[in-house]
Amino acid sequence: MQKAARLLKENNKEIIKKWEEKVNSEIEVSQKTSSLALRNQLPHILEDIAEIMERHNDFEPAKNDEEYKKIIKNSLDHGRHRATTTNYTVAEILKEYFVLYRVLTDNLREANVYDESTSSILKYTLEMAMIKSASSFTSAINDMKEKLVGTLAHDIRNPISYAFLALDLLDPEDSPETIEETKKMATSSLNYSLKLIEGLLDAISVEAGEGITLNFEKANIYKDIEWVIEEAKMIFTPEIILTSNSSSIIGVFDGTAIRRMLENLVTNAVKYGDQTHPIQVNVHEFENSFNLTVHNKGIPIPEEKQAEIFNYLEQSKSYNGDGIRSWGIGLSLVKAVTEAHGGEVELTSTKKQGTTFKIKIEKYKNKPGKVKSLITYK
Template sequence: MKAAAKYIEEHTHDIIDLWEEKVNKEISASETTNSMVLRNLLPNLLEDISTVLKRNEGKKNFLKEENCSEIVKKSIDHGRHRATSSHYTVKQIIREYIVLNQALTELLISKDLHSEDISVLLTYILETSMSHSASSFTDSIQEMREKLVGTLAHDIRNPISAAYFAIDIMNYADGEEKFNKLKKTTRESLKRSIDLMEGLLDAISVKAGEGVTLNFQKGNIVEELKSVYGEAARIYANEIVLECDEDEITGVYDGTAVRRILENLITNAIKYGAQDKPIRIILKKHEGKLKLSVHNFGDPIASGNKKIIFDFLSRTDKEASGQLQSWGMGLTFVKMGAEAHGGHVELISNEEEGTIFSVILDIKSNEPGKKRARLNLSD
């Protein structure tokens, strides 16, 4: 077994190349997953396989899961990663491990390093890995659905609160103009609630690597964002300031998604920001795109958490404790929504400047129509 283990250590790239060649032929989802994603978990997995082979040299009772402890964590990571890769299924994950067993066996036989014991141990290792990876994949998809549904349910509260507020102060005696304005606010808020309800149903059917369906339409994005600002200013006790020099910026975007992006950022700013300092919303043109920023003062986000807070599936139990867990799915949606609009999210957080979440949006990158958002891990 030691000779086989040494060969695996010294020829990792050959094994990965053969595995990738076979995977690309046999697994359709790999066509939409780039080479680096396919290869990223294999070096450590092969290193662990080599370690397990060396540790069980000469042993007869090696078919125990504790002998594969190194493999289990990598397998769980593999399953969670595949849950964010488009079009993957449990069947395809299982096939990846079968193909790896085939590649290892083929190369070891060609070098006269294969034996019955090695075959049994390799099969056991990879079946153990396959089982944990498939379970992790399934659990991650379910977690994704539950958190998308939970976030949508949470976000419905904002427009309903705005509608309730408008109805509560609506009085025809205050004049027809004010009455009609509040009536319009109520109607728009309830319409957004219905749109979010449809998103709840959509989230139930989410598959690997997918987020919710967005509906891109042409419109004035400034109007959408000013509406969110107005609602927030009425609902929250904090001082909220809007800095926007434009009355109209026309483009193609999903109005519900853009509003949810801003609502999530405002909610976090209120939750984590200093209560005695204003929250600033800044909208400006930026290198042919739009830059939407929300700024607050308060305790800065630790540098080690600046990527983790966007990717709920990448967190360990330890990482999910405390403040990290309370960020929830909201920032994952912010990142997903920005990328669906051809953009990205930037974050600055320190004692001097405070915390600034900036969402870059390209409202010329999409055509009108529906499109499934992608749920990607951070780089």
């Protein structure tokens, strides 16, 4: 067993390379995955198997080994990572482990160090790794669906609330112009809620690596931005200030997605910001893109957590000691919407300066039509 362990440690890189080559030839979806992402937790699993082989001659006592527990953890991480890799299924994950088992046994046989004890360790550790990885993959996909549906259902409440508020403000004694403007506000909010309901149907059928469906069309996106701010002013107490260097930003956008993105940012700014300071929203148009920033004063997001909050797999964790929970999957969607528009998200958050989300959106990254967004692991 000692010889087998030494072989795995000394040939770790070569084994990984052989595995990667076989996976690329036998599993079609892996060809679209980078080498780094494809390897994922595999090198760690090999190292842990080698450590187990050094200390045990049978699987039963190995079950309580700390290295075995690490294999289980790495397998869970492997499955969760594959849930963010486009077009992967449980079948592909299981194939990856079958290929690994073949590569390992071939290498051990060639070196004449494959025996019953080695077979026992490999068989049971990899079988458990397969089970845990597949289970983790399925749980992550289901979790993502639940969160997508949940946040969509939550977001639908806002435009319906705006519509009810607008209708409640209707007064027969108002001028015809005021009545017409109020009706437009209610109609727009209800139309927006219908588009979000379409998104609910798409979220139910989401697959690995996928997020929301975006429907791109040529439009003046500034109207959508302006509308979100006007609605927010009606609902929230803190002052919300919108500034812009342009009142017309023409391009190919998904207006519904950008509205949702901005609503999430403004809502979170209100929720976690200092109520005595205004929330500042700024739009700055360039030739081929525009920047959208949302700034609030208040408790900052710790630097070590700032990348994590965009990862939907981390959304159950608290990010500071004041009991404030994560900003939710809404930020994962902010990132997905931004990247689908060819842009990027920049976050700065300090006690002195406050919290600023800066979103860059390309005007003509996409052609009109429907596209599935991607939700990335990092």
